[in-house]
Amino acid sequence: MLLANTTEQKTFTGAQIIVKTLKNLGVDCIFGYPGGVVLDIYDELFKQNDIKHYLVRHEQAAVHAAEGYARVSGKCGVVLVTSGPGAANTVSGIANAYLDGYPVVVLTGQVFKKLIGTDAFQEINIVDITRSCTKASYQVTGVDTLEHTLKDAFNCAMSGKKGPVVVDLARDIFSQNISRISTFKYDNEVATASSSDIEMLSKELLTCSRPVIVAGGGVIHSKASGELIKFAEKFSIPVVTTMMGTGAYPQFGKCYIGMIGIFGQKSANKILRNSDLIISLGARFNDRISCCFSENDLSGKIIQIDINQNEISRAIPAKLGIVSDIKYVLQQLNTKNFSVCSNWLNSVREYKTSDVKRVSISDKLQSFEVIDAIYKYTKDFEPVITTEVGQHQMWTVQNYKFNSPNKFLTSGGSGTMGFGLPAAIGASIALGKSPVVCISGDGSFQMNEQELATCIDYKLPVKIFIMNNGYLGMVRQLQQKAYVDRYSETKISNPDFLKLADAYGIKASRVKSYSEIKPALDNAFRTNEPYIIDFVIEPFEIV
Ligand SMILES: Cc1ncc(C[n+]2csc(CCOP(=O)(O)OP(=O)(O)O)c2C)c(N)n1
């Protein structure tokens, strides 16, 4: 909701209004890449110091960096790019932020109003292209609607289930004048459960005997980890998470069992089957989870709590759906008394014996040994860990122990290779240039490796650990199972990552055996600069 108005009498250009409005909205950094159409905005940015612009090397990376910044800071990420190819390059990043629900406002330059629709030089219809993967796509063709559209865009990105919003800016408006500009505060209204919803939920909790909590990304969005810990531990209810809920409940916590879904633990999936009540907190039950329950009817026992009305019963029909901020619901439940389920919790802990134990399949360095060593080395300072997409992503979520929210940044809904490095850049900036670890695959790293230049330019201590297996491993694994070892186009050649690092002025080392891990990590964390470790691992491991 937008509140209050005071006015100043002065004339402003559209470009000035953009920069001033962003400041009013509390924006302190922008990730972007310039081009002819948006030069007026870049000139205004040059003249001020309140908003810092981070120049990336590819527009997709700008959006991932803005998402990484948003995930860690809780603020809205902002991106500025030029028209045509600049705007088109943002689409993968926008889709990523959409599916995982993180707020990013993407400002795209557009050709002059009279040229829109004429296939003018560097014209694309970014509004139509992104309509299905944004919360809203606006086009501004007159300076009079500029300020309000920007406010609406931020409000939309940050409210309810958060997500990306595009604001496409016709070139004319940057030099048009307007005489009024407002200052304003902006406030977020959050949906909360009704008292009858809370009563119905309490009744279910009073009558069940085998409850389980599924903590999804919504718990992290709602900053409800403290309330979740209290709720689960007060009543001894087992907690499982989705991948996006990793860290929402501490993995060393006494109620934690594991991650559900196809790459999760058998024990965690088994609890859902054997439970009589599933309390789903901000989990989407997408196909990577629901495929594990195709032979079980969970619909009669799911209570789904989500800020997004559209998620309720989307994948599995819910017995009760509550559209609400999760923190609010947990706060209400924590004031009540339900029976304590210690026997049930103790019995499901036994399920863990059925979980697969990782074992070495060769004398080569194994992925799980590497991730475990990284965990042991970093656990005391709990850095933010980002991943790319592939086997290394699953090895990370399976073998690293996350004990706090917002420490694990991964591409869940979209599975976008190329997310991890720019997301680590955004996270490091949000944390005031703190060390952030990017666990990468050799394939994924090459999707946005140009961002090493951004790390160097801004002296960001991003530690890139490449799980180098010489394959697009996750796809190779599918081929191994489904196509009898016919590895069509999944063996990849890589550059010498040490030489590549050197070309960018980044220090690096290569690790081929277990004993080399610790000295390499010492080197990586001793410096306050970026660092690359090329972990040469067994190529034929499977997740
Ligand atoms: C942009 C994009 N293209 C293609 C894919 C399909 N895909 C999923 S995992 C994967 C392999 C990733 O290889 P690598 O980064 O080396 O990770 P590994 O599985 O070997 O650990 C591919 C190609 C994708 N997820 N994203």
Ligand SMILES: [Mg+2]
């Ligand atoms: Mg690989």
